[in-house]
Amino acid sequence: MKSIGIKFNSRELNLDEGITLREFISMQIGKDLDSNSAAVDGSKLGIAAAVNGAVIPRSAWNSYTLAEGHSIELVTAAQGG
Amino acid sequence: MDTQNITELDINSDPFQVAGRTLSSRLILGTGGASSLTTLESALQASGTELTTVAIRHFSAAGESNVYDLLQRNNVIALPNTAGCFTARDAILTAHLAREALETNWIKLEVIADEHTLLPDPLELHAATEQLVADGFQVFAYTNDDPALAQRLQDAGVAAIMPAGAPIGSGLGILNPHNISTIVSRAQVPVILDAGVGTASDAALAMELGCDAVLLASAVTRAHNAPLMAMAMKDAVRAGRAARLAGRIPRRDTALASSPTEGMMQTLVGDFS
Numbered sequence: 325m326k327s328i329g330i331k332f333n334s335r336e337l338n339l340d341e342g343i344t345l346r347e348f349i350s351m352q353i354g355k356d357l358d359s360n361s362a363a364v365d366g367s368k369l370g371i372a373a374a375v376n377g378a379v380i381p382r383s384a385w386n387s388y389t390l391a392e393g394h395s396i397e398l399v400t401a402a403q404g405g
Numbered sequence: 406m407d408t409q410n411i412t413e414l415d416i417n418s419d420p421f422q423v424a425g426r427t428l429s430s431r432l433i434l435g436t437g438g439a440s441s442l443t444t445l446e447s448a449l450q451a452s453g454t455e456l457t458t459v460a461i462r463h464f465s466a467a468g469e470s471n472v473y474d475l476l477q478r479n480n481v482i483a484l485p486n487t488a489g490c491f492t493a494r495d496a497i498l499t500a501h502l503a504r505e506a507l508e509t510n511w512i513k514l515e516v517i518a519d520e521h522t523l524l525p526d527p528l529e530l531h532a533a534t535e536q537l538v539a540d541g542f543q544v545f546a547y548t549n550d551d552p553a554l555a556q557r558l559q560d561a562g563v564a565a566i567m568p569a570g571a572p573i574g575s576g577l578g579i580l581n582p583h584n585i586s587t588i589v590s591r592a593q594v595p596v597i598l599d600a601g602v603g604t605a606s607d608a609a610l611a612m613e614l615g616c617d618a619v620l621l622a623s624a625v626t627r628a629h630n631a632p633l634m635a636m637a638m639k640d641a642v643r644a645g646r647a648a649r650l651a652g653r654i655p656r657r658d659t660a661l662a663s664s665p666t667e668g669m670m671q672t673l674v675g676d677f678s
Contacts, residue, residue, distance in 0.1 A: 333463040333464070334463075352464065352466060353464070353466070354466065368473075368477065368508075369506075370471075370473035370474075370506055370507060371464050371506050372461075372501075372502040372503070372504075372505035372506035373505075374498070374502060377498065379498070379501045379502055379505055381505060382505065397463065397502075398463065398464040399461050399462060399463055399464060399502050399506060400461070400462070400463075400464045400471065400473060400506055401459035401460070401461065401471070401472050401473040401476070401483055401485065401506065401507060402459060402460045402461070402462035402471075402472060403436040403437055403438070403439060403445065403459070403460065403472055404435070404436060404437040404458065404459060404460025404462075404486060404488050405435045405436070405437050405458030405459065405460055405484075405486040405488050405513060405515070405622060
């Protein structure tokens, strides 16, 4: 399978071509996500994703296919303020 | 509110209403600066706060225990902030990410001018406020202690005005109480004193000046004993609020005896007249 090079939270990564944002995020957070990108275990995710500086709403993760050169940022709550 | 009829019972049920929600605590304890999540959790519990601030940062799979889970476990509402943003553009993107991640349209808007003072950049702050209000956010605007800017932010539709008492993390207290009073006197939305609190008396003063709530983090999280300072802040906010509602006596240039002169021994009265 062909691979694509992407940037994830400032790191370079190679992924299989055709991977969706939902599949990628599921892999990163270690939780199975259903087709609506809700956690199968019923927990709240508490994360958001942006690709190339634009927020991708959770409802669109499943239909969003990652491509060569994409810069993905995955964020969550951290101590602060 | 009719301050004459406030009783101790009333002060025990004196809800804080902000952005369409009712909170029982007027102390907002931020999560920043705690040495560990264990310390943070103890401090949050001791403070009695129902609302806390969080920053939005890169997800790291390494962090098996995280702030988000901690807040969920303790039923504390997360108010995400845009800390670290220097431009309206960055703050707006961060706010949208926060809304998506935490499923809330509340945002503590911070747009910082420079790293040395961490004071807000008024122009970027105002521009970001206008956009985020248009995007449907409840904007809690961290602002300078400037009544004119506070008015502009209010006109732009913020949910709350959050003037700094002093620079973030400085612990210098309230450097310009007069400005805070002026902001309070003109406000149609809640005023939350934010930043600069060093110790309990600063929090009490904020409430005595008429602020609706106090947001602080470092004063507790960096204290030698964080949970104990959290308790002190809880009491200070409550005491300051009660004092505000009770109505302080006017300041006078001369003394006013509190003991009656009537009924004094005759031999002494002459000495005072």
